[in-house]
Amino acid sequence: MLLQKRLRILIIILLSLLVINTFNSCSKDDDAIEPDKKEAPDKPIEDKDESTDGPTSEEGGITLYSVNGYDITKKTDYKVADNLLELQKDNQKHTEIWGLISKVIPNNYITFFNEYIVITGEESGIAGYVVQTTNDLTKWQIGIAIDLAYYGGFNRDGELSYTIIHEFGHVLTLNDTQVNSNKTENDCQNYFPGEGCAKEGSYINALFQNFWKDIHDEFQNIGDDESEKQAFYEKYETRFVTQYASTNPAEDIAESFTHFVIFDKPTGDTYANKKVQLFYNYPELIELRNHIRKSLNIGTKTKSTPVIKVWKRGSTFGKKGQKRS
Numbered sequence: 001m002l003l004q005k006r007l008r009i010l011i012i013i014l015l016s017l018l019v020i021n022t023f024n025s026c027s028k029d030d031d032a033i034e035p036d037k038k039e040a041p042d043k044p045i046e047d048k049d050e051s052t053d054g055p056t057s058e059e060g061g062i063t064l065y066s067v068n069g070y071d072i073t074k075k076t077d078y079k080v081a082d083n084l085l086e087l088q089k090d091n092q093k094h095t096e097i098w099g100l101i102s103k104v105i106p107n108n109y110i111t112f113f114n115e116y117i118v119i120t121g122e123e124s125g126i127a128g129y130v131v132q133t134t135n136d137l138t139k140w141q142i143g144i145a146i147d148l149a150y151y152g153g154f155n156r157d158g159e160l161s162y163t164i165i166h167e168f169g170h171v172l173t174l175n176d177t178q179v180n181s182n183k184t185e186n187d188c189q190n191y192f193p194g195e196g197c198a199k200e201g202s203y204i205n206a207l208f209q210n211f212w213k214d215i216h217d218e219f220q221n222i223g224d225d226e227s228e229k230q231a232f233y234e235k236y237e238t239r240f241v242t243q244y245a246s247t248n249p250a251e252d253i254a255e256s257f258t259h260f261v262i263f264d265k266p267t268g269d270t271y272a273n274k275k276v277q278l279f280y281n282y283p284e285l286i287e288l289r290n291h292i293r294k295s296l297n298i299g300t301k302t303k304s305t306p307v308i309k310v311w312k313r314g315s316t317f318g319k320k321g322q323k324r325s
C-alpha cells in the first residue's frame, strides 16, 4: 500500500535523523556549548510545573551531596530542565556512582573529599571533574556525569572506573601534601600547576622535571587554536599515554596514573612508558595501585580492564579554583 510504504519511508528517515543526532552528541569534539535553542527566551521558569525550586547550577549540576568519610548526605537539588528530573530523583543511581568512587578511593584519601556532585555531561562532554573547595587544597569536590555514567549501562566497559581513577589522580597529585597553595608563581622554583607551587619531591614535580621541562616553553606558546594543540601532540606523541594527556602536565599525570593503575607495567622506553614506570618508584603508589585493582577486580580473569575513555573533557589550564576535568 502506498500509505504504508510512505509511512515506512518516513519512519526510516526519522530513525536516521535520530541516529545522526545521537552520534553528533557523542562525538562532539568542541568545548563550546551550544545555546539551548529549544527554550523560549522569555518563558518564565515558574511555568515548569515539575521543576525543583533549588538554585541553578551553571555547570550542569543536578544534585550536590556533602561527603563525610564514605557517607554522603544530600545537600542541594539544583533547578534542572524537565528532561533531567528523572535523573535527579534517582537517588539509587547517585548512590551507585558513589559506591564506585568509594571502591576506588582508599580511606587515607577519602578525607580529601567533602563534596560530591552529580552533573549532566551530555552537552559539555565532561564525564567528571574535581575542584578544590578550600583554598589550602585540603578539601575537594568530585563531579560525575550521571548520563555518561549510565550510557549503554552502568560503567559500561569500565569507562566510569577510568574516569574516577583519573579524577582521583588529580586530587592525589594536587592536594596540600603535594602542592603549596600559599606560594605564587614568582616564588616557585618547581612546577607551578596553577593551584599553587609543586613541593620538592611531589609526584607532579618529578613528572615535570623529567618529562616536560624541555618542551614547556614550546607548550606555553600554544594558543587556543585546536590545530596548534593537535600539532603539539603529534610532534610529541610518544611522550603521552593518550592525546588528552598532552593537555597540560596535570592532565598528563592523571592519565599516566590511570594507566599505571589499570595496565601491566610497561617495558618500553618511550617517555610515555617512562612516565608510567615513574610511579613504581613510590611504594605508597604501588600500594594504592594494588588497592584499586583489587577493589575493582582489575587484572583478574573475570573482569576486563577499563577502556581508555572516549568522552571529550574540557581542557583546563589550572588557574586557582578552576575545575580539573
Ligand SMILES: [Zn+2]
Binding pocket: 166, 167, 170, 250, 251, 254, 324, 325
Ligand atoms: Zn583531568
